[in-house]
Amino acid sequence: MHQQIIDLALKEAKQAFLEKEIPVGAVLFKTKSHEILCSAHNLSEQKKNPLLHAEMLVLEKGFRALQKKTLEGYSLFVSLEPCSMCASALSLARLDRVYFAAYDPKTGGVEQGCCVFNQATTHHKPEVYGGLCEKEFQTLLTSFFDKLRGKTDES
Amino acid sequence: MHQQIIDLALKEAKQAFLEKEIPVGAVLFKTKSHEILCSAHNLSEQKKNPLLHAEMLVLEKGFRALQKKTLEGYSLFVSLEPCSMCASALSLARLDRVYFAAYDPKTGGVEQGCCVFNQATTHHKPEVYGGLCEKEFQTLLTSFFDKLRGKTDES
Numbered sequence: 602m603h604q605q606i607i608d609l610a611l612k613e614a615k616q617a618f619l620e621k622e623i624p625v626g627a628v629l630f631k632t633k634s635h636e637i638l639c640s641a642h643n644l645s646e647q648k649k650n651p652l653l654h655a656e657m658l659v660l661e662k663g664f665r666a667l668q669k670k671t672l673e674g675y676s677l678f679v680s681l682e683p684c685s686m687c688a689s690a691l692s693l694a695r696l697d698r699v700y701f702a703a704y705d706p707k708t709g710g711v712e713q714g715c716c717v718f719n720q721a722t723t724h725h726k727p728e729v730y731g732g733l734c735e736k737e738f739q740t741l742l743t744s745f746f747d748k749l750r751g752k753t754d755e756s
Numbered sequence: 757m758h759q760q761i762i763d764l765a766l767k768e769a770k771q772a773f774l775e776k777e778i779p780v781g782a783v784l785f786k787t788k789s790h791e792i793l794c795s796a797h798n799l800s801e802q803k804k805n806p807l808l809h810a811e812m813l814v815l816e817k818g819f820r821a822l823q824k825k826t827l828e829g830y831s832l833f834v835s836l837e838p839c840s841m842c843a844s845a846l847s848l849a850r851l852d853r854v855y856f857a858a859y860d861p862k863t864g865g866v867e868q869g870c871c872v873f874n875q876a877t878t879h880h881k882p883e884v885y886g887g888l889c890e891k892e893f894q895t896l897l898t899s900f901f902d903k904l905r906g907k908t909d910e911s
Contacts, residue, residue: 650819651826651848657807664805671806685872686844689865693806693841707877710844714877715870717840722862722869 602700603635606678607734610640610702613655614680614741617642624741627655627679629663629672632697638663638675655679656687660694671695678702680738682731685710688717691727698728702738757855758790761833762889765795765857768810769835769896772797779896782810782834784818784827787852793818793830810834811842815849826850835893837886840865843872846882853883857893 606628613626622643629638641658645651656679663672676698682705683691689710691699701711710717711729718726761783768781777798784793796813800806811834818827831853832846837860844865846854856866865872866884873881 645825648819649823649825650816651850652812652815652819652845660807661805664803664807668804670800670804684844684848685870685875685877686841686848689839689841689844689870690807693839695806708879709877710870714875715840715844715865715872717870720840720869722840722864724863 602678602733603630606630606635606637609637610678610680611737611741613640613642614738617655618741618745620647622646623681624738624745625655625679625681627659627677629659629675629677632674632676639666652686654684654687656683657690660690663694673697676700676727678733681705681742682709682711682713684708685715685717688715689723692717692723692725695725696727698730700730700733702732702734703742704731704735757833757888758785761785761790761792764792765833765835766892766896768795768797769893772810773896773900775802777801778836779893779900780810780834780836782814782832784814784830784832787829787831794821807841809839809842811838812845815845818849828852831855831882833888836860836897837864837866837868839863840870840872843870844878847872847878847880850880851882853885855885855888857887857889858897859886859890 610626614624618624626642628640639662644653672694678700680702765781769779773779781797783795794817799808827849833855835857
């Protein structure tokens with residue numbers, strides 16, 4: 602994985618943190634050349650819409666940019682294991698590969714729960730690589746939730 | 757289920773058919789009064805985006821209309837069993853109830869495959885009622901796919 606992609610995902614995740622969103626960043630890039638197409642971070646809180654996860658937003662940007670019905674030839678790096686909505690969307694988009702950093706035992710949909718890519722009804726199954734740079738992104742997530750809990754205790 | 761809701765879903769599905777989209781229509785309404793909030797149909801083909809299912813579009817309209825972070829107090833009627841992306845989105849939206857017409861053995865995510873609402877990682881589980889007016893909506897779907905296959909054979 603190119604450092605540029607990881608750095609951009611981290612930048613997006615940190616921007617989300619500043620905007621009081623769960624700090625998740627996603628980057629869409631060409632599988633072979635690693636050329637970056639677009640990036641996004643969560644907007645659920647600001648837009649009052651719990652569906653606006655980083656993955657959904659980066660896919661939307663990707664489709665708008667390419668004007669094609671699939672994102673074959675492209676892959677995704679995302680800082681947190683996708684939930685079942687996002688994992689299903691990544692399959693529908695026909696991405697080549699999905700790389701993610703931190704595992705999400707509570708709401709993940711790749712390695713737990715729905716295990717979306719293991720189902721017979723999931724017709725396209727991207728290659729999956731979990732746990733990349735896990736510590737770096739997990740630290741950001743932990744400090745976000747610590748801060749959130751601190752705030753909740755104060756209120 | 758109020759006839760007005762079923763009629764609107766059918767109108768949306770027929771409109772999708774005319775636009776050469778898989779004929780699926782969805783309606784969001786108040787659970788108690790059945791007052792209609794908004795409706796939508798598939799736009800995947802026209803917008804070249806396989807994520808633009810009727811359910812995703814009607815949820816987006818709902819969030820935009822209400823400017824709230826959940827759709828508690830609302831329910832959905834959709835003409836086809838939601839896929840795993842849409843079922844997960846309906847859970848994230850915290851809908852009260854999900855009514856659907858035709859079952860979808862190939863890509864459904866409620867009664868097959870991911871069985872989204874049966875997973876421990878799915879934190880909100882709407883009440884689900886499948887098979888309502890199944891025949892009517894299934895007929896529309898069947899004639900769409902027959903027409904599509906006819907066209908493919910001719911080309």
